Amino acid sequence: MGPESEAFEVLLALEKAARAPDFHLLDLSEVFNTNKWSAIRNIENDVDPFSDDLEHEIMGADLTSRFMASAHQIDAIVSMSSVLSKFANELQMRFKRARESISAKLSDGSDGLPIEIVTKIFQFAVWAEGRNGGNQAIRLSQVSRRFRNVALASRSLWATLCSYDSPSQLETFISRAGPHEEYHAFARYDSHIHSSGIDWFVNSCQSIVPHWRTMTLTQDEKVRVSDPPVIGGVSVLLGVLSSSFNERGLHLPMLEKLDVRGHSKDLYVTVERDSYEWAPNLRSLRCWFTLLSPTAALTSVTTFDFTQIITDRFNAPILPLILLLKFLGFLPNLTTFSLTLHGANEFVCDLALRATECPSIVTFRLQLRGLEAKIDHQPQRSCLASFMNALRMPSLENINFSLGFVDTGVEMEDEAWSRVVGDLSIALMPKHLSELSQPTSLYYFLWLDRGNSLVTEMQEVPRDNRAFYIPLDRIFSIRNLIISSWVRVQFIKEASNLRKADFSERCRLRELKFVGCENMTGADLSSIVSSLVREFDVWKNIERVAVEYCTNVADEDLMRIIGEEKLHHPARGIEKSIQVMSGVSKAL
Structure with missing residues (x-):
């Protein structure tokens, strides 16, 4: 070219x-x-x-x-x-x-169009703009006289407040939204806030701060690379906001969601004196590359989403995960935990971390970005393995592992690549997870991380003999298993001393689903079923199998390999739903 x-x-x-x-x-x-x-x-x-x-x-x-x-x-x-x-x-x-x-x-x-429909359209248009929602409301109000009347009559359109809006704009938005609307606040740590502080923003919003429903904090990249560099942008921003609230005696009883978006190359230090008592009813917390101070005031949080890079920029690459475990200990009512990690399997960590029990977590989502399978990688001795061994979730019911690879492994032998990724799957499911008492669902999603600079958008998924090894003895507690993989799938056993009878008695797998497995052929599916029959003797216990969007598996192969009794047809489920809805419509 x-x-x-x-x-x-x-x-x-x-x-x-x-x-x-x-x-x-x-x-x-x-x-x-x-x-x-x-x-x-x-x-x-x-x-x-x-x-x-x-x-x-x-x-x-x-x-x-x-x-x-x-x-x-x-x-x-x-x-x-x-x-x-x-x-x-x-x-x-x-x-x-x-x-x-x-x-x-x-x-x-x-x-x-009825006013109600136009109003709904406007609401979607404003909400879709996020922090620029106020400006979108202004644009809509300037299209025509009718649009202006609709926009001014809908108070929720004006409930987006940003620290980079002028005081006069903020005054206009608050006046049009009114004192009883639920507000969405956005604050960005930029050169203006760095030099002048945040008090002017809090003063402009003081009358309706108790009505903030969500708050999102970001930082300007230009501030981070300034000379001298500014360290801890969003962490500093949260600290000055907290101080400003406390000085004015402000409480945010309606605040349910706090979104703190740091920068991947910045370093953050939590301020221990921040107690966040001004947000007594916080439900959802999202943090990128930074954590809040661990405090008892966060006991109301039920949903937590955290993103971090594991890097040797820290004295110990495991340090962010140690701090995360400590932080989780202050969230006793957490039910949904989503974690995104970059580079978590690259660094060796032989440190045994203290176990942290999260008694209320029901759903755990782990996304690993930028994965590379290399000969010298030791996933079972990685920072990730240490973290997973320490994280205890006795009430867990739903597990989601999303594995984004930046390399397709073409430089490694197929078997070597498969072993490294197999070790990763073992690290993801430590033994305490395999011993959960309640039925659990597990979703494996293997994908090419095309958002990463090392993977081109047009890079094709290779077709070869590599496999994603899933140790069946590490998922004994799993009842529903969903797999989406760009390499073929193979069940293995980690413990050599386990007999076929052990798998038959202890494995709870009842539903198995393959979705979007691009490289899986009829022969691959047949091999999977054969191993579940002959090696593990668990096929007889599986009640339902579904294969969706696996383009290289023919329909006739599905019937032959799986059989009518176990095979689930999604299309038939859709047809049945349509029939039911049709019957309801006629009845009405």
Whole structure:
């Protein structure tokens, strides 16, 4: 492919991204963050790319060569971006006039719609904009007189408050929403808050702070890379907000959701004096790359979503997971725990962590991003394994493991790759999980992490003999098993001393489902069933098997391999539902 074709692919990629249904929800400053650029990653292990003295720090032929390649690459990107922006701006101006005219006509055409429907449409349009919801409400109110009347009559459209809105804008939004509406607050740690604080924002919102339903904290990337660098943006922001609430005696009894979005390359220090007593009814908590201070005030939290990178930037890579376990100990009523980790299987940790019991967790979702299967990896001695051994969830009913691979393993022998990933599956299911007393559902989802820079969007899923090994003796407690994998699946046993009778007696598996297994063939499915029959003697206990969106398995193979009695047909379930709904409609 020549340079012209390569450059044209940039336009195609931009157009494809622009067509994505949730594009408007993306934080583009995070998506295009400098830490995602290969030009930066190419040299950041040797020098600080943002140093003012960069030209004097680059020494040696190899580093100089890599730096020059990065510099030329950035020059080319700027050149392409400049030309693209020029043409895009021209097209935008041409389309804008036509769009405004069409919008006016559409507004006139909406006269036949009931006010209730138009109001609902407006609400969806505003909510979809997130932190920019207030500006969306303004745009809707400016389309036509009817739209303005509808927008002004719907108070919830004006309930989005942002720290980067002007005081006059905030006053307008609060006036239009009124004192009794549920508000959604967004605060971003930027250069203005860094220099002037957050008091002005709290003062502007003071009358309705008790009516905040959700609060989202973010930080500006430009502040993090400033000179001198600002460390702990969202952590600092939460601290000053907490102080501001306490100084004014403010309580947020309606606040149910707190979303704290840190930066992957920042370092955060929790402030022990923060007690968060101003949020007594918090239900949902989400944290990216930072944690709140462990405190008894968080006992009301029932849903917790945490994202972290395990890296050697910390003195001990296991440290974030140790802090996480400590934090979980302060959430006794937590029922749903979602955890996303980057690099958790790469670092060896022989430290036995103190067991932390989370008595109320019913649903546990673990997503591993950026997975690479390498010969020297030891998943069963990793930070992840230590964490999973320490995390005790006696009430667990639903487990979801999402494994995103950045490499397809083409540089390893098939069997070696399968063994490493098999060791990972063992690390994910420590023995205490296999001994749960209540019936449990388990979902394995193996996928190519195409959002990672190491995997191209068009990279094909390879077809070879690699397999995802699932140790059956580690999932004895599982009743419902769902598997979605881009490599074939094979059940194995970890403990060599277990007999066939042990599996038959102890395995609780009753439902088995394969969804979107791209590489699974009829022969692979037959091999799975054969092993469950001959090696483990558990097939007789399985009541239902479903195979959905596995394009390489023919329908006739399903019937032959699984049999009519066990085979579940999703289509038949849909037909039955349609028949039931049809009967209900006739009855009405």
